[in-house]
Amino acid sequence: NENVLQAIVPILQSGMIGTQYDWNYTTVPQTMLGGKVLSYTRGRILGGSSSINGMYYTRGSSEDFDRYARVTGDPGWSWENLQPYIKKNEQWTAPVDNHNTSGEFNPDVHGFHGINAVSLVGYPENIDPRFVQTTKDLPDEFPFNLDYNSGNPLGLSYVQQTIDKGRRSSSATSYLAPQFLNRSNLDVLLNSQVTRIVNNGTSNGLPLFTAVEVGRDSTELRKQFRASKEIVLSAGVIGTPQLLLLSGIGDPTELDAVGIHTVVQSSDVGKNFADQPGLPLQWLVNSNDTLDEDPELQDRYLQQWETNQTGPFAANGASFVLWGRFPDNSTIFHDYPDPAAGKNTPHWEIFFLRSYLPQVDPDLRVKGCLGLRVVDASVMPYVPAAHTQAPVYIVAERAADLIKQFWSH
Numbered sequence: 001n002e003n004v005l006q007a008i009v010p011i012l013q014s015g016m017i018g019t020q021y022d023w024n025y026t027t028v029p030q031t032m033l034g035g036k037v038l039s040y041t042r043g044r045i046l047g048g049s050s051s052i053n054g055m056y057y058t059r060g061s062s063e064d065f066d067r068y069a070r071v072t073g074d075p076g077w078s079w080e081n082l083q084p085y086i087k088k089n090e091q092w093t094a095p096v097d098n099h100n101t102s103g104e105f106n107p108d109v110h111g112f113h114g115i116n117a118v119s120l121v122g123y124p125e126n127i128d129p130r131f132v133q134t135t136k137d138l139p140d141e142f143p144f145n146l147d148y149n150s151g152n153p154l155g156l157s158y159v160q161q162t163i164d165k166g167r168r169s170s171s172a173t174s175y176l177a178p179q180f181l182n183r184s185n186l187d188v189l190l191n192s193q194v195t196r197i198v199n200n201g202t203s204n205g206l207p208l209f210t211a212v213e214v215g216r217d218s219t220e221l222r223k224q225f226r227a228s229k230e231i232v233l234s235a236g237v238i239g240t241p242q243l244l245l246l247s248g249i250g251d252p253t254e255l256d257a258v259g260i261h262t263v264v265q266s267s268d269v270g271k272n273f274a275d276q277p278g279l280p281l282q283w284l285v286n287s288n289d290t291l292d293e294d295p296e297l298q299d300r301y302l303q304q305w306e307t308n309q310t311g312p313f314a315a316n317g318a319s320f321v322l323w324g325r326f327p328d329n330s331t332i333f334h335d336y337p338d339p340a341a342g343k344n345t346p347h348w349e350i351f352f353l354r355s356y357l358p359q360v361d362p363d364l365r366v367k368g369c370l371g372l373r374v375v376d377a378s379v380m381p382y383v384p385a386a387h388t389q390a391p392v393y394i395v396a397e398r399a400a401d402l403i404k405q406f407w408s409h
Contacts, residue, residue, distance in 0.1 A: 001046040001172045009305055010163050011313045016052040021045040025238060042238060046190065047172030049236065050389055055168060055316050056351075057118045057160040059086065060384035060391055062151030063342030071381050074362035076398065079151055085397035087111025089390075091174075096122035096166040096314050104158040106147035116174040116393060117164030123315040131156060131320045131352070142322065152344055153323045153385065159351070161316055162389065166309025171393075192216050197231060197247040197372060198224060199263045207263045207369040209247070229407055230371045234396075237378045241270040244359070249366065264368040269359055274383050322350040323385070345385045363402050364395075375399040 004021065006012040016022060018039070025040040043049035062079035069078035076082075090111035095101065101120055110118070135144035135156050145155030162169040180186060198211035209231055211224045233240050244250060248263030250270060255262050305313035323346035326332060340347055359367060360379050366372040375396050377388045384391045 001051050001170065004045065004051075007045060007047075007051045007170070008167055009302070009313050010055060010161070010166070010168055010316045011301075013052060013054060013168070013316065016043075016045075017041050021052060023238070040238075042236060045172075046176065046188070047170035050162070050170040051168070051172055053389055054318075054387070055161045055163055055389075056318075056321075056387040057149070057162050057390050058153070058321075058386035059149045059151070059394065060386035061153050061341060061345040063340075063345045064382070064384040064386070064391075065394075067341040067382060068380070072362040077362070082394055082398060085394050085401075088114050089116050089393040089397050090114040091117050093117045093119040093164055095120045096163075096310055097124075099124065103146070105160065106150060109147055109150045115177075116162060116171070117169035118160055119163050120158055120160060121315045121319045122163070122166060122310065123312050125319050127352075128319050145323075148321065148323060149390075153346055154325065154344060156320060156322045159318050159321050163315070166305065166314035189214070194235065194243060195222060195246065197233065197243060199248065199369075203370050209369055209371040227371065230373055230403070232399075232403070233366075233372065233374045234376045236376050237273065237275075240374055240376055240378045241359075244269050244366070249359075249369070264366075266359055266368055276383060318351045320352055322352075324348055324350075339382075340385065341382065347385075349385075363406070364399055373399070373403065 001007050004016075006015040006019075007021065018024060018041075021044055023042040023044045025042055027038045027040055029035040029037055041049075041052065043052040045051045065077060065079040065082055069075050069081075088111065091114040092107070092110040092112045096119075099122075104120055132144070134142050143155040145153065145157045148155070148157040149160060164173075167173075176188060181188060192214050193216070195213045195215050197209045198213055199207050200210045201208055211226045212231060213222050213224050215222045233243060235243055244266075245255065246260065248255060248261050249266055250260075250262070250264075251267040252262040252265055254270075301311050301313045304311040325340070325343075325345075325347045338347075360374050361367060364373050364375055364379055366374060377392050377395075379395065380388075380391065
């Protein structure tokens with residue numbers, strides 16, 4: 001990720017889609033979209049998708065996490081009990097322009113001494129006062145919400161982003177910052193890909209996974225790294241189930257069809273995937289105050305960013321976000337169940353821009369085997385009403401404590 005300009009300059013993030021830094025996945029034809037095949041961007045770079053995403057910091061509703069606690073039977077996943085991990089992750093940071101942020105967020109619900117930087121937009125737009133005025137003119141339809149990360153996201157709020165002094169703050173720049181890379185118990189292997197998790201016998205009648213197989217390309221001889229305690233798999237919502245299947249954890253019939261020996265019979269691995277669709281709507285405006293395709297303007301803004309990390313390139317293009325719900329009597333609920341975790345959880349989100357059955361236990365250990373734990377968005381039984389960056393950080397912070405507690409006994 002170092003020296004990759006698009007992974008550093010916030011406004012350039014879309015330039016990484018479809019490049020060498022993207023896994024370039026595509027979906028199968030989608031029946032409800034008339035057979036359309038969609039591109040599915042995932043980060044193929046240190047920091048994963050946190051190095052190529054839109055940098056939105058949205059935790060979801062308190063009801064999202066309370067539902068996780070209910071379905072897992074573990075109160076440790078509730079909104080209230082996760083608060084220490086939320087603040088352990090977050091380092092609230094002043095926006096790069098140092099404007100007065102009073103009335104734009106609630107400091108009581110944020111962490112100021114964590115690892116990953118979060119800030120308000122450092123380049124306010126001329127149109128911003130109109131959004132605020134709308135909440136005064138139409139408060140019932142567009143209520144102002146001081147801070148959507150309070151657990152109560154409904155309404156119009158100022159956007160919060162993982163941006164640090166005009167630069168992207170990713171898991172690579174935060175959790176793998178130099179002070180952590182220099183630790184004696186951490187090694188980062190670049191330009192390599194895990195090909196499977198290796199089963200070495202059994203323990204107490206269960207398959208025991210003790211090693212990770214790695215290769216640099218399809219022709220290189222595979223190497224194995226053995227775990228002294230356990231393996232933590234964090235390859236994401238696509239990579240993790242793929243590796244489980246490649247390692248013999250899945251539906252025996254499907255594995256046998258591609259020549260993979262079944263080690264753990266788990267028919268739901270690689271199924272029940274869910275995500276939130278996005279629909280861009282574009283308008284032409286009668287103003288020159290836009291971030292358009294003018295090369296001269298682009299160069300000037302980039303030079304400004306290179307000089308002091310300020311200007312429109314120091315933000316991701318959105319200043320406000322609106323979270324809302326469909327009415328309870330909406331006709332869509334005649335045909336489909338309400339997916340929201342509760343009455344305070346949004347159904348939809350609008351940004352204003354310029355330009356399953358669980359395969360792990362509540363402690364995130366893979367069921368039916370030993371030595372393997374999953375820590376990424378694929379363990380979430382429901383998609384949160386949020387961009388998943390912040391929820392994944394929250395899950396990972398608690399997972400770190402769960403692992404330490406388990407091995408301290």
